[in-house]
Amino acid sequence: xxxxxxxxxxxxxxxxxxxxxxxxxxxxxxxxxxxxxxxxxxxxxxxxxxxxxxxxxxxxxxxxxxxxxxxxxxxxxxxxxxxxxxxxxxxxxxxxxxxxxxxxxxxxxxxxxxxxxxxxxxxxxxxxxxxx
Ligand code: TYD
Numbered sequence: 001x002x003x004x005x006x007x008x009x010x011x012x013x014x015x016x017x018x019x020x021x022x023x024x025x026x027x028x029x030x031x032x033x034x035x036x037x038x039x040x041x042x043x044x045x046x047x048x049x050x051x052x053x054x055x056x057x058x059x060x061x062x063x064x065x066x067x068x069x070x071x072x073x074x075x076x077x078x079x080x081x082x083x084x085x086x087x088x089x090x091x092x093x094x095x096x097x098x099x100x101x102x103x104x105x106x107x108x109x110x111x112x113x114x115x116x117x118x119x120x121x122x123x124x125x126x127x128x129x130x131x132x
Contacts, residue, residue, distance in 0.1 A: 003070050003072050003075050003077055003094070004070060004077050004079055004088070005088065005089040005091075006086060006087070006088055006089075007027055007028070007029075007058060007086075007087040007088070007089060008027075008085060008086060008087075009021060009022050009027050009060070009084075009085045009086075009087060010027070010085075011085045018084065018085075020062075020084045020085045022110065024110075027087075028058050028110050029056070029058075029089070030056045030112040031112065032110045032111070032112070033111060033112060033113050033114055034110075034111040034113065034114055034115065035108065035109065035110055035111070036108075036109050036111070037062075037106055037107060037108040037109065038098075038105075038106070038107040038108075039105075039106050039107075041066070041101035041105050041107065042101065043099075043100055043101050043102070043103075046097055046098060046099035047097070047098050047099075048068075048069075048096045048097040048098045049095075049097055049122065049124075050095070050096070050120050050121060050122045051092075051093055051094055051095045051096065051120075051121045051127050052090075052092050052093070052119050052120060052121070053092060053093065053119050053120075053121065054092050054113070054119055055092060055111055055112055055113055055116075055119050056089070056090075056091060056092060056111070056112035056113075057089070057090040057091075057109050057110065057111050057112070058087050058088070058089055058090070058109070058110045059081065059087060059088055059090055059107065059108070059109045059110075060081060060083075060084065060085075060086065060087035060088070060107075060108055060109075061081040061082060061083070061084070061105055061106065061107055061108075062084045062106045062108050063084070063104055063105060063106040064082075064101065064102035064103065064104050064105030064106065065080060065081060065082035065100075065101075065102045065105060066080075066081055066098050066099065066100055066101045066102065066105055066107060067079070067080055067081075067098070067099050067100045068080075068081055068088065068096060068097070068098050069095070069096060069097040069098075069099075070088075070090065070094050070095075070096055071094065071095040071096070071097075072093065072094050072095075072131065073093075073095070073127065073128055073131030073132060074131075081107070090109075093127075093130070093131055095121075095124065095127050
């Protein structure tokens with residue numbers, strides 16, 4: 001299974017602007033239970049630094065850009081999110097970090113479940129122990 005899984009959202013833009021469509025269980029490979037977004041981000045303050053035990057997520061920069069690390073304990077890859085129609089899956093048990101947020105970046109996430117702190121693994125050594 002590859003670590004990096006891109007999802008292209010259909011675009012219906014025209015001369016009036018860009019329209020991007022996101023449909024639960026279609027382009028998003030699960031039922032969306034929660035949407036959250038990060039705004040007012042600082043290029044000097046990276047975020048994330050956790051994995052989820054069960055949560056499925058799809059992330060996209062609907063404005064601006066940032067770099068995202070995906071790490072499954074065997075392979076690490078940085079990707080750049082810089083398009084409102086190019087999203088990335090963050091699967092369970094994938095450590096992720098985000099950095100280099102551009103001015104005005106809006107980082108939006110579709111999640112398969114409600115917020116639950118007990119689903120987080122926030123300690124990298126614990127993550128490595130659990131994935132090995
Ligand atoms: P966190 O997931 O640690 O942020 P990031 O990965 O972007 O660095 O969340 C930051 C805080 O917000 C933390 O106290 C948990 C809280 N939070 C919620 O209450 N609900 C949510 O849906 C999310 C994503 C976070």
